[in-house]
Amino acid sequence: MKRSIVALGASLAFALGACQPTNQQLEDLAKQQDEILAKLTSLEANQKKLLASAAPAARRKPPKEDYNKVYEIDIAGSPFLGKPDAPVVIVEWSDFQCPYCARATPPLKEVQKKYGDDKVKLVFKHFPLSFHKGAKPAAIASLAAADQGKFWEFHDVLFKNQRALDASKMNGYAAEAGLDVEQFKQDMTANQTKYAKAVDADFRQGQSVGVRGTPTLYIGGKRVANRTVQGMSKMIDTLLKEQAAGS
Structure with a gap:
C-alpha cells in the first residue's frame, strides 16, 4: 500500500510538473505524502499489536473435561x-x-x-x-x-x-x-x-x-x-x- 501511495504521489507530481506547479505546491504535496505514510505506519503497528494480543486466545484450548466428577443438578420443575x-x-x-x-x-x-x-x-x-x-x-x-x-x-x-x-x-x-x-x-x-x-x-x-x-x-x-x-x-x-x- 505504501508503494501505491508513493506512486500516486509521483504521478501527481508529474502531472503538476506538466502544469508548471509552484514550489509551495510541491512542498504541500510532499508534506501530505509524508502524513499519509505516517498514518499507514501507525495502522500497521496497531494491527500487529492486535494480532499479537489475539494469538494467545486463539491458541487457548477449552478446559479438559473431568468425566468422573459428579455434579449436583437441581431438576425440580424441569420436564x-x-x-x-x-x-x-x-x-x-x-x-x-x-x-x-x-x-x-x-x-x-x-x-x-x-x-x-x-x-x-x-x-x-x-x-x-x-x-x-x-x-x-x-x-x-x-x-x-x-x-x-x-x-x-x-x-x-x-x-x-x-x-x-x-x-x-x-x-x-x-x-x-x-x-x-x-x-x-x-x-x-x-x-x-x-x-x-x-x-x-x-x-x-x-x-x-x-x-x-x-x-x-x-x-x-x-x-x-x-x-x-x-x-x-x-x-x-x-x-x-x-x-x-x-x-
Whole structure:
C-alpha cells in the first residue's frame, strides 16, 4: 500500500510538473505524502499489536473435561420422562434449533425405553444458543406446552421443524402437538416473562456445571462422553451396579 501511495504521489507530481506547479505546491504535496505514510505506519503497528494480543486466545484450548466428577443438578420443575423416583437420572441441556440435539433425541429415547420408566428418568433443560435466533422463543413456547402436560409432544414437533422456528409458526405447532391452542395463546401472553426466566435459569445452571454447547448430557451427575446408546447404557449399568452394591 505504501508503494501505491508513493506512486500516486509521483504521478501527481508529474502531472503538476506538466502544469508548471509552484514550489509551495510541491512542498504541500510532499508534506501530505509524508502524513499519509505516517498514518499507514501507525495502522500497521496497531494491527500487529492486535494480532499479537489475539494469538494467545486463539491458541487457548477449552478446559479438559473431568468425566468422573459428579455434579449436583437441581431438576425440580424441569420436564421429564419416566417415574419421578427412578434411580438413574439423565439430564440433557438442549437447543431446539441445534441439529446435533435433534440427532441426540432418538438414542436418548431409546435408552429411556430400554431401561423403562422404573429405572431411568430423562430430564430436559434449556440451553438456547445466542446464534440460534429461534431457539429461545421455541423454548419459551415449550413451557406453555408443558403447562398442558404436552411438553414432549411439542418437543418432538419442534425438532421436526427446527428450520422453521419463527414465532408465527408456534400456534400451528401447538395444534399439531395436540394442545388446546386458545389456552396456549393465553398462556404465552400471560406467562411470557415467567417462561423466559425459567429458560434463563436453565441456561445459567448449565453454565455452572460446565455446559458450553449442545447437546450436553449428564448421567447420575457425571458428564457423558459417549452419547451413543451403547455409551450411555454402559454408564447406566455401572451406576445401577454401584447402587445395588451400596443398598
